Amino acid sequence: MELALDAVEARHPAARPGHAPALRGLTLRLGAGEAAAVIGPSGAGKTTLLHVAAAALPPSGGTLALGGQAPWALSPRALRALRGQLFLAPQVPPLPPRQRVVTAVLAARLPSLGLARSLRSLFYPDDIPGAWAALERFDLGDKLFERVDRLSGGERQRVGLARALLSPASLWLVDEPLSALDPTRAAQAVSALVDGARERGATLLATLHQVDVALAHFPRIIGLRDGALAFDLPAAQVTPERLRALYAQHEHELLGAPPVAEAPAATAAPAVMHCR
Ligand SMILES: Nc1ncnc2c1ncn2[C@@H]1O[C@H](COP(=O)(O)OP(=O)(O)OP(=O)(O)O)[C@@H](O)[C@H]1O
Structure with missing residues (x-):
């Protein structure tokens, strides 16, 4: 499914009225079957972008089109049908x-x-x-x-x-899919995701904090900063200079957090044995 945002303005879903917009005039197009990663410092508007693209958050300005349809102009029934073609994966799956x-x-x-x-x-x-x-x-x-x-x-x-x-979705919107994974699992999971989307012809837009993983697995990288597009480039053209500018004053995020070990599974309560 094609995704098109034109001069979109939006506030974070939890923001109070009057709060500065999280997206400021964002224009972006993803063709059907394309895969792109969105990177940028914390607070750049990545999650807000996914909520707008998933027709979960109406833009306060500009336009959104999904497969050529303007979701917020549809009847409730048609909007439900359109949402059935979208898959939004939040960081913590429900x-x-x-x-x-x-x-x-x-x-x-x-x-x-x-x-x-x-x-x-x-x-x-x-x-x-x-x-x-x-x-x-x-x-x-x-x-x-x-x-x-x-x-x-x-x-x-x-x-x-x-x-x-x-x-059955043809547009996958995936928010920080790797936040709880160690580096080996992260690489495996992102490969499965990118390959799965390609095999199904689904469009994939994923936000990622691990810049190295984004560059290694996604053909197209969208840099977001302060709710606006910093760059939209093939991965091979994302230079260290561009990354340094994108993460200026947030360098610790670019260097990456230390690997997180997967939390151990909750241990089952011991079974009570009755002996006669
Ligand atoms: N819970 C909240 N309540 C109010 N405003 C918020 C909240 N969370 C974020 N915002 C506002 O929305 C802006 C964009 O936040 P968003 O979560 O979309 O960014 P992000 O790039 O996904 O950040 P992160 O990488 O930390 O998840 C923030 O800069 C902040 O101003």
Whole structure:
């Protein structure tokens, strides 16, 4: 799906009225099937951009078009149908803690199922091999029947990404997909995401703090600073000088935080044994 923003102004979803806009006249186009990473210092407006692109946050100025449609001019029903073609992955995926991983992953298909099949799928997962294959791309095949609340933060984040592979969406908007992953897992997860989007012909826009990962895996890099476009370039043309200018006064973010080890899975409560 094609994504087009023209001179978009927007406030962060949690900002009070009167707060300075998080996006200031942003113009951006992504063709169908393109993949791009958005980088920039903290507070640059990356998350706000994804919320606007997901038709979750109406711009306060400018225009948004998704597949040639202006979402905020559609009827509620048509807007719902359009949102069914979008996949927004927040940093912390909203996975019901008591659900099995298989059910949580297959829930990504709900927008393409009717009500009866949706309800049935909550009790009887209907494509266990499909769920396993998506999880396995993120090295999580063995967690298929695990409960979500028994997963580490990094595993949950990867389950959230595996949902993209099953969703019927043609525009994937992924916010900081690697924040809970160690460097090896991060590289593997971003490869699975980029490859998965390419195989499905989906457009992918992901925000990333790890600049080196963005440059290594995405063909196009969008630099955002103070809600405006700093550059929009093929990865090979993003020079150290451009990065230094993008992250000026935020150099610690460019150098990167020390690798984060995945938090250990919550240990199951010990089973009570009754001996007679
Ligand atoms: N919870 C909040 N309440 C009010 N305003 C906020 C809030 N979070 C962010 N903002 C405002 O919106 C601007 C853009 O924030 P946004 O989260 O989109 O940036 P970001 O680039 O995604 O940052 P980060 O990399 O830290 O997640 C911020 O500079 C701030 O002014």
